[in-house]
Amino acid sequence: MTTFLITFAFFIIVTVAMAVGYIFQQKSISGSCGGLGALGIDKACDCPEPCDKRRRRVAKEAREAVWKENRIL
DSSP: OHHHHHHHHHHHHHHHHHHHHHHHOOOOOOOSGGGGGGGGGSOOOOOOOOOHHHHHHHHHHHHHHHHHOOOOO
16 A cells, blocks of 8 residues: 555656646647657558548638638738
8 A cells, every 4th residue: 555655646746747847838748759740651541542531621621721811800
């Protein structure tokens, strides 16, 4: 039981330290490997034909981009 309490306290301390760091710096945790671009992969899905869900999402994003471009403010 002592090992559990020490481990739990350690995780709480680390979590609080990360929260304090975020509050003061306003920076989120980021990776260092560069993501999929570093591997030469242009998109997350390597399917030759995107699925219907992805097609709908791309079409919606295109409509939103046109709307934002033509918006009058």
